[in-house]
Amino acid sequence: MSTARALASPPARSLAPRASTRRRDARARLVRGRSLKLPRGPKLPRLGPAAGVAAAAAAASDDDAASSVAETSDEEADADRRRREAEDRANLQDRLRTSMEAAARAEDFQLAARLRDELNEALERDEHHVAKRQLATAIDEERFEDAARLRDLVASLEPPPPPPAVKVPCHSDVTTEGVNVRVMSTYVASRSRPESGQYFFAYTVRVTNRTAKIVQLRRRRWIITDGEGRVEEVAGPGVVGQQPVLLPGQTFEYASACPLRTRVGTMEGTYTFAWLVATPAAELEDGDGEDGDGEDGAGEDGEEGKDGEKEEEEAPRKEDARDMDEFSTALTFLREGEQSEFEVEIGLFGLDADVGASTQ
Template structure:
């Protein structure tokens, strides 16, 4: 038996003439629910209902799916709190803030994350390891950091992602992440980056391969000890996921050199950031 989360959002705003006055349905990740608008009031309410269904599948798959559904609800609640504050509905913003705090205390992964941070701060490392293992059981990919660092044949690739809330629309299942890449040539030969290959995986384990020539329109040459940095972005249909891939490069100090692959280690795309933030 698996718990599923059904969400119904009733958003009521004043003087938002661009919004439809009649009920509109939005697709939100695996959910489809109405947003009802009324210009005469100024409040936002989020109602969550938990139901049970038998979907089969392994316990690990069920736990992971349940976590990511709750993650979607958490992100939506945060957005509604900020929206209430922007509309100067401070009473509603305070209510949502308290609801988020309660959510963090009761949501298993977030609660275990807090316990793990506390255990590390107090040097109770055996307890921290136990909490970490429990998180792995509930959400195996949650402990993947929002950064990675890998070296192949002396070429070092560092990656870091960040959630861009201002360009995301959780109601429509649209989450926007920016990432920054730093490539450093620690070898003793000059190299050129020719092609890129990304594997983007969302929270539902749906992967997409993306190939391209160079990066941001360039095929940079890196001399020994040189670095090249660039930023790009990745939209996602779930509030978390991961990216990994490789660059095709070649040495340019010898005619006819064969190309070789440089690994980009996996890093998380997460609206919640790293579990180990501030540790």
């Protein structure tokens, strides 16, 4: 019976892995091991606490600088706005006051009354004007505590002063197309009246021809700007009544003056030059030439006495011709060249009552 049951039962499976399975598992482990093995990179330096503090300080410094620049630009913008508003209020009040006075002179009293009311309204809207009026009243009534407070209020409402003007050097040195122009200005105190807004400046110009050709100064053009931005242009032929011709290497120097209504200003401009060509007089006479041989009136049969007389008459003529040749050789005519006129820059230079003062 035991034998029969043993034959009827299915054979038990072996739990030991096969050889093929063992080889497959080994390859998988090998592949996994290779895929997990990563190359090492360079070691990064380890930052200590001091480095972190320095980096934070640098970042904070950059932020402070940016914040300072932003605050400065905001302050400048606010100052510009306050200056413009104060200027607009002053211009409006001046315009209304001038119109009111003109209407009163013309006996148009209805218009004058209307302009007076508009002027009073404009003054009441002006906080600075109101504070100054209240300060004057407090002083008259001897309310000095109120006067001290109003004094501080008036100071706070004052428009900020304009930024200092950029100083321009009182000299310039510019070369254009080989023509050099040097200018220097001075303030003439003896001919100025600052209390009346009259400032007198002198300037010296030195023009040098650094080309290999002949040039002539034909015209001038100046642009004059005062300290308040008013611009004036001055143009005309030549300079100081002349149109100088400059040979190569030659220099022309002159002095002039400029009145101004402000303590500072600037000047710049251009000169118009022309190229000239020199032509000796002898070349102009070449076209005339010498006369050909004429007929010999005497012929071969002429008398010797007549030949002697001719020689005596021709001798002074030859001397005159020789003298004329020498004069023609020295004489040269100038004419305009084929090239057109050209502009020469006069560099920007300053007019400053605080720099280079002169008592002339």
